[in-house]
Each structure stands twice: as C-alpha cells, then as structure tokens.
Amino acid sequence: MHVVRRxxxxxxxxxxxxxxxxxxxxxxxxxxxxxxxxxxxxxEHGKDYITEHKPAWQLPLRNExxxxxxxxxxxYPIQARTGQFHEAVKHFFINDxxxxxxxxxxxxxxxxxxxxxxxxxxxxxxYRWSDLDFEANLRDGHGLDWPIRYADVAPWYxxxxxxxxxxxxxxxxxQLPDGEFQPPMEMNAGEKFAKAGIERAFPDRRVTIGxxxxxxxxxxxxxxCHYCGPCERGCSTGTYFSSQSSTLPAARATGRLTIVPNSxxxxxxxxxxxxxxxxxxxxxxxxxATREYYGRLMFVCASTLNTTRVLLNSxxxxxxxxxxxxxxxxxxxxxxxxxxxxANGVIEGLLDRYYQGNRPNGIYIxxxxxxxxxxxxxxxYVRGFGYxxxxxxxxxxxxxxxxxxxxxxxxxxxDPGGWRIGITGFGECLPRPDNYVELSDQTDExxxxxxxxxxxxxxxxxxxxxxxxxxxxxxxxxxGCKEVKTYDSYHGGDGLGAExxxxxxxxxxxxxxxxxxxxxxxxxxxxxxxxxxxxxxxxCMASSxxxxxxxxxxALTARACDYAVAELKRGxx
Amino acid sequence: xxxxAQITRREALSRVAILLGGAISxxxxxxxxxxxxxxAWATAQGWTPRTLNASQTExxxxxxxxxxxxxxxxxxxxxGVHRFVDTLLADHYPAAExxxxxxxxxxxxxxxxxxxxxxxxxxxxEQRVALLTEMDEETYPPRGSDTATPAGDxxxxxxxxxxxxxxxxxxxxxxxxxxxxxxxxxxxxGDIPYRSVGRSWA
Numbered sequence: 001m002h003v004v005r006r007x008x009x010x011x012x013x014x015x016x017x018x019x020x021x022x023x024x025x026x027x028x029x030x031x032x033x034x035x036x037x038x039x040x041x042x043x044e045h046g047k048d049y050i051t052e053h054k055p056a057w058q059l060p061l062r063n064e065x066x067x068x069x070x071x072x073x074x075x076y077p078i079q080a081r082t083g084q085f086h087e088a089v090k091h092f093f094i095n096d097x098x099x100x101x102x103x104x105x106x107x108x109x110x111x112x113x114x115x116x117x118x119x120x121x122x123x124x125x126x127y128r129w130s131d132l133d134f135e136a137n138l139r140d141g142h143g144l145d146w147p148i149r150y151a152d153v154a155p156w157y158x159x160x161x162x163x164x165x166x167x168x169x170x171x172x173x174x175q176l177p178d179g180e181f182q183p184p185m186e187m188n189a190g191e192k193f194a195k196a197g198i199e200r201a202f203p204d205r206r207v208t209i210g211x212x213x214x215x216x217x218x219x220x221x222x223x224x225c226h227y228c229g230p231c232e233r234g235c236s237t238g239t240y241f242s243s244q245s246s247t248l249p250a251a252r253a254t255g256r257l258t259i260v261p262n263s264x265x266x267x268x269x270x271x272x273x274x275x276x277x278x279x280x281x282x283x284x285x286x287x288x289a290t291r292e293y294y295g296r297l298m299f300v301c302a303s304t305l306n307t308t309r310v311l312l313n314s315x316x317x318x319x320x321x322x323x324x325x326x327x328x329x330x331x332x333x334x335x336x337x338x339x340x341x342x343a344n345g346v347i348e349g350l351l352d353r354y355y356q357g358n359r360p361n362g363i364y365i366x367x368x369x370x371x372x373x374x375x376x377x378x379x380x381y382v383r384g385f386g387y388x389x390x391x392x393x394x395x396x397x398x399x400x401x402x403x404x405x406x407x408x409x410x411x412x413x414x415d416p417g418g419w420r421i422g423i424t425g426f427g428e429c430l431p432r433p434d435n436y437v438e439l440s441d442q443t444d445e446x447x448x449x450x451x452x453x454x455x456x457x458x459x460x461x462x463x464x465x466x467x468x469x470x471x472x473x474x475x476x477x478x479x480g481c482k483e484v485k486t487y488d489s490y491h492g493g494d495g496l497g498a499e500x501x502x503x504x505x506x507x508x509x510x511x512x513x514x515x516x517x518x519x520x521x522x523x524x525x526x527x528x529x530x531x532x533x534x535x536x537x538x539x540c541m542a543s544s545x546x547x548x549x550x551x552x553x554x555a556l557t558a559r560a561c562d563y564a565v566a567e568l569k570r571g572x573x
Numbered sequence: 574x575x576x577x578a579q580i581t582r583r584e585a586l587s588r589v590a591i592l593l594g595g596a597i598s599x600x601x602x603x604x605x606x607x608x609x610x611x612x613a614w615a616t617a618q619g620w621t622p623r624t625l626n627a628s629q630t631e632x633x634x635x636x637x638x639x640x641x642x643x644x645x646x647x648x649x650x651x652x653g654v655h656r657f658v659d660t661l662l663a664d665h666y667p668a669a670e671x672x673x674x675x676x677x678x679x680x681x682x683x684x685x686x687x688x689x690x691x692x693x694x695x696x697x698x699e700q701r702v703a704l705l706t707e708m709d710e711e712t713y714p715p716r717g718s719d720t721a722t723p724a725g726d727x728x729x730x731x732x733x734x735x736x737x738x739x740x741x742x743x744x745x746x747x748x749x750x751x752x753x754x755x756x757x758x759x760x761x762x763g764d765i766p767y768r769s770v771g772r773s774w775a
Binding site for chain 2: 189354356358
C-alpha cells in the first residue's frame with residue numbers, strides 16, 4: 001500500500017540532533033513553518049529520561065557496561081563497541097540489527113535513534129576552531145582549502161555559545177580561541193598538581209578545565225549543574241545542551257515547528273526543471289508505509305553518514321551518482337578523530353585532599369604541535385592533537401585488582417585510593433579520498449541501500465599517535481607523577497581498538513569548497529548544484545582539526561540558516 | 574526533580590527492605606547455621622535464582638561474605654550479592670563466560686574436597702579462609718609488587734568473583750549508603766580536605 005500525504009512547509013529539516021535542532025530553531029525563529037523529520041522514536045524532555053537519578057541498585061545489572069557479546073548487547077553489536085554503552089543509556093542508542101551497514105575494515109558507527117539524536121548522549125566538550133584549522137588544508141596540501149575562515153564563523157560561535165551555555169576558562173591562545181564563557185568548573189587537587197608541574201616544565205603548554213556545554217549558572221530557565229554525574233541519561237533540569245533541552249523548545253515556542261518521529265528518509269525528491277529539491281520520501285519505521293513531505297528549503301542534518309546516505313540514494317537522470325554530486329566527491333574524505341593513545345600515572349601524596357560532586361568534565365591540554373612556528377614543528381607528521389583527561393582517587397573498584405579480602409579489604413576500601421591521573425590524545429585525521437562510503441547492493445527493511453564504509457588510519461595518524469603517547473608520558477613525568485605508563489589502544493589490522501569511528505566524531509563525505517568541480521557544498525553549506533539544499537552536520541567538513549566538532553556544526557548551521565532565509569526573502573530560492 | 578529523586582530513594586529503601594526481609598542479621602549467623610539451613614535461606618524470601626542452583630547460590634553467598642563480611646555495616650550476603658551474581662549470569666554474560674564462572678565454582682569445591690574432604694560451605698571458617706587466601710595469593714601478586722597476574726581459569730574465576738562481590742556490594746543500597754556515602758547533589762567542590770568527607774564516595 002503506497003500512501004502519499006502531501007503537506008507543504010517552508011522548510012524541511014532531516015534529523016533532530018545537534019545540527020537539526022539548531023536548524024529547526026533558527027528557521028522557525030526567522031518565521032518559517034518548519035518540519036523536522038526524525039527516524040527515531042519520540043522522546044519527551046524530562047519524562048522519558050527513565051534512568052535519570054536512578055541509583056545503581058535500581059538497575060538490575062547495576063549499570064554494567066554492555067560489551068560485545070553480552071546478552072544486553074544482542075541487538076547492538078556495533079553500539080556495544082563504545083565504552084559509553086551501558087545499561088542505563090541503552091535506550092538512546094540505535095538498534096544495529098534494524099539499521100545495519102557494511103564495514104570494509106572496522107569502522108564503528110555509533111548512532112542515536114530518537115528525537116534529539118546523539119545530542120542526548122554527546123560528550124558536551126566544545127572547542128572553537130581557529131585559522132590554524134581552517135587554513136590547514138591550504139598550508140600542507142592535504143584535502144581542499146576551506147572556503148571560510150575563522151572570521152566568518154567567530155560571530156556564530158559567540159551566537160551559539162550564548163544560547164547553549166558554555167563553561168570554561170579563557171586562555172588567550174590563538175590556536176584555541178576563547179568564547180563566551182560561564183565560570184569554569186573547578187579542578188581537583190590532582191589536576192591542579194599536574195597543571196602546575198606541566199606548565200612549569202613546558203611554558204608553551206596549558207592545562208585547563210574542559211570547556212563544556214554544561215551550565216555553571218542558570219540560563220533561560222535551564223538550571224546550573226547539580227553534579228549528579230551521568231548527563232547521558234538525560235537531564236530534566238536542562239543543564240547540559242541538547243536539542244531536547246534547548247533548541248527544540250525554542251523552535252516549538254514559535255508555533256511554527258512540526259516534528260514527525262519514526263520516519264526514516266528514503267531519498268530527496270528532485271525537480272530537474274526547476275533544479276530544486278521539492279521534498280522528501282520517508283518510510284514509517286513502524287508501519288513501513290511511505291509518505292512524502294514538501295518544502296521550499298531543505299536542510300539535511302541526519303548525522304554525517306546518514307546525510308550522505310540520503311544524498312547518495314537520491315538518484316535522478318541529472319544526478320545518477322547521488323543528489324548534488326556532479327563533483328563525484330560525495331561520500332569521500334571521511335574522517336574521525338583518532339584517540340585512546342596517551343599515558344597515565346600516579347600522583348603521590350595529597351591524601352588529605354578530596355572532592356565532592358560528580359563533575360561531568362575533565363581537563364584539557366590544547367594543541368601544542370605544528371602551530372606554524374619552528375619550535376612546535378614536527379618532522380614526522382602534520383597537524384596536531386589535544387589531550388583530554390582527569391585525575392581522581394579511585395574508589396572501591398580498585399579492590400578487584402589487588403590482593404586481600406575480608407575485614408581488611410573492606411576497611412581499606414572505605415577510604416579512597418591514592419591519586420591517579422590519565423590523559424588521552426584526540427588527534428586530527430587527514431582528509432583522504434580513499435576513506436569513503438558508498439551504497440551497497442543490500443537494502444535494509446525500509447528498502448534503503450546499506451552504506452558500505454571504507455576507512456583506515458593513514459601513516460600520518462599513526463606517527464601522530466606515537467607522539468600522543470610519548471608526549472603524554474613526558475608531561476606526566478615532568479610534573480612529578482610516578483609509575484607513568486603509555487598506552488595505545490590501536491593495534492592495527494582488522495581488530496577492534498581505537499578503530500575509525502570510535503571517537504564518534506565522524507565527519508566529511510560532503511565537503512565544503514569553493515569549486516563545484518571538487519566539492520559538494522559552498523561556504524554557506526549550500527549545495528553547489530542545488531541552491532535550496534543545505535547540509536550543515538558533520539558531512540560538510542573539509543578537515544577534522546583535533547577539537548571536538550559539535551560546536552562548529554552548530555555555528556555553521558546557524559550561519560547557513562541566516563544565509564538561506566536571506567536568500568529566500570530575496571527570492572533566490 | 575529533587576522531590577522525585579527522594580521519592581525514588583524512599584521507594585527503593587522500602588523495596589530493598591522487603592526483598593531482604595530479616596536477612597540483615599543473617600550473615601552473622603552464616604558461620605553457625607548448618608548448610609541445609611543456609612541453602613534454604615538462600616532460596617527463601619520469594620526469590621529464586623535463575624542460573625545458580627541452591628548449593629551454587631549458597632557457595633556464592635558464602636564466598637562473597639568472606640570477601641566483604643559484616644562488620645559495623647552489613648556484608649555481601651545482606652546486600653544480596655549472590656542475587657546480583659545470579660542476575661548477571663542469567664541476563665548479562667555470554668554462555669561461555671557463564672559456564673566458565675560455573676566451572677570456577679565447581680573448582681572451589683574440588684579444591685576444598687582435596688584439602689578437607691568436603692565441599693567449601695561445609696568447611697569451618699578457618700578452612701574456608703585458608704582456601705580463599707590460597708586462591709587470592711595465586712591470583713594477585715603481593716601488593717606493591719610489579720608482577721603480572723598469572724593467567725588461568727582459577728585465577729580468572731577468583732578475580733571475577735572478587736570483582737562481582739565488590740560491584741554487587743558497593744552498588745547496593747547498603748553498600749553505597751551505609752558503608753560508603755553517595756555524593757550529594759549540589760555544588761561541586763573540587764579540592765576539599767578529605768577529613769570533611771571522611772570516606773570514599775560510592
């Protein structure tokens with residue numbers, strides 16, 4: 001049965017995550033009647049955070065990690081690869097059996113499946129890019145020069161930060177520009193110790209508290225953090241930024257927002273005569289019925305790889321290889337950050353110091369390699385990395401790794417252990433044509449071809465990882481830490497461990513550029529080929545930098561909406 | 574939100590109390606009750622294990638209580654560690670891991686029989702402690718030494734048993750709120766004197 005419902009909107013947004021939520025807010029606030037299409041189920045802010053503040057003893061598995069092979073992961077063999085997949089957050093991850101894909105080599109694709117998307121479970125770390133990043137491709141010749149520079153995005157970073165609320169410390173570093181910050185969270189004694197030691201030994205390096213989209217002061221009805229800890233279960237006080245807490249309510253308040261959940265986009269409808277996208281074909285994920293929706297503006301924000309999958313599957317005689325793909329680069333230049341290489345160690349003493357509250361944040365060490373000067377230049381790789389980490393006093397869990405039991409063990413575990421510290425690098429990944437996705441011959445239960453992913457780390461990433469581990473150890477040792485050990489979870493070959501995708505920063509595949517022959521999107525995230533088509537999620541990225549990318553998606557989305565609506569009002573859409 | 578959380582905690586408290594019934598005082602009796610009584614206790618209170626049989630349940634409860642005994646606060650048995658272990662075996666572990674754990678339990682009795690001619694739970698407390706000490710020393714290098722843990726099914730089992738006991742105990746309401754403290758909701762204090770807290774956060 002083929003049911004077609006014709007509904008007309010000013011704008012259609014595919015996806016309700018970080019980017020889609022921002023598109024919905026901006027477009028509705030600018031007066032457009034906007035439809036948001038979400039493949040996942042509806043989630044109601046607050047009410048559907050079913051594990052929020054639930055003590056461990058109310059969870060049958062006590063919030064055990066559901067790793068690959070465990071019974072709770074039977075429907076989630078891919079999602080179970082990330083350490084973030086636990087009993088208490090399982091319901092915010094996608095069912096892999098229902099939404100399969102094909103891996104050429106291990107590529108871990110972590111996805112959300114609900115209104116709000118991954119914005120409910122994201123890491124919340126937000127760092128501006130700088131011109132070191134926007135000029136990187138131009139400078140070393142990898143990838144294609146960005147059509148924009150920091151000055152183009154800076155006001156939009158500010159615009160986004162003022163709305164989402166970012167706590168952090170101003171550092172005045174050119175490679176990591178400051179933003180509109182709320183007061184920073186406090187470091188603990190171990191982190192203060194490491195900061196003092198590292199900054200003393202390396203005057204060019206800084207240790208700062210993470211910049212996070214978590215409020216330390218109330219903002220627009222959202223409350224300052226109460227430090228319960230596991231943000232990813234959902235936060236009914238709206239303390240961390242998510243589509244659910246922030247952008248979708250703002251869009252809803254305009255009276256111009258419609259959200260259709262349980263609807264997976266099959267493809268976009270293209271009118272060759274007018275050279276415009278006119279609508280979307282969706283499949284109802286519950287009934288498998290098909291529907292169509294129409295709009296004058298189309299924002300595809302379905303998450304990097306799903307966005308590209310939709311475009312690749314939108315074929316016409318004008319675009320036989322996928323919509324807006326006259327360049328042929330659609331699907332190529334896939335990137336992710338490579339991480340889980342670093343070091344950890346012991347901080348002696350400070351046993352009279354402790355902390356109170358579960359701070360959902362750690363420390364950050366901004367990039368200090370290849371900054372454009374001779375001293376920071378590396379001969380063995382280009383680009384750079386930053387570190388995330390933290391110090392803590394281990395609790396009872398340490399007892400499982402130590403000899404002893406009985407009254408003595410119980411007494412010992414009543415006190416926290418000595419201080420430990422760990423830092424892991426997040427490294428930039430070069431944009432390369434041979435990291436790409438394509439449509440396979442198989443289809444899913446909705447009749448949509450599965451994505452086939454080809455992605456591996458290059459020699460540049462592998463050389464950088466050696467430095468990520470070595471420099472981490474060098475800094476911890478210089479700070480006076482003991483028992484310092486390096487680690488690198490990537491072991492090469494076809495095994496799992498720091499494999500591409502695991503950082504959940506997948507980006508690229510519909511890159512921006514100045515030339516329609518070599519890029520899919522222009523500097524406003526607008527398809528070169530089809531003027532009313534915009535892609536503002538991670539797919540648009542022309543390089544990866546080493547900073548967590550979400551705030552850049554938000555800034556680019558707001559900027560693209562501003563441009564698109566201005567064009568629309570000038571009659572150019 | 575705050576009031577909801579409090580209601581939830583209150584509900585939880587009453588539920589745990591109902592589940593455990595008079596069990597809070599049971600661990601002190603564990604050493605003096607005969608095995609049959611203890612087996613009966615393990616399957617009483619309206620709870621039936623789904624993977625462990627009665628004697629395996631009792632074996633888990635007895636080992637767990639030796640690892641985290643009742644002191645001035647309840648121990649592992651009162652906190653229901655054996656129930657948690659059964660839940661994990663039934664609802665969490667892949668079959669191979671479950672079987673390996675069950676083999677490990679059998680191994681404890683094999684060892685006990687070879688030393689003392691009877692299953693572990695029927696040994697006197699000193700014999701049980703000696704057996705567990707033996708396994709603990711085989712599993713873990715001396716504290717402070719750099720030696721790696723020896724591999725093998727028995728060391729795997731004992732380590733896993735100890736880890737599960739700790740998880741089951743310290744994430745139980747008793748372990749988290751009576752033995753340790755739960756960090757209260759409110760402002761974050763990053764650097765405070767330890768004496769102002771006095772024990773590890775759960």
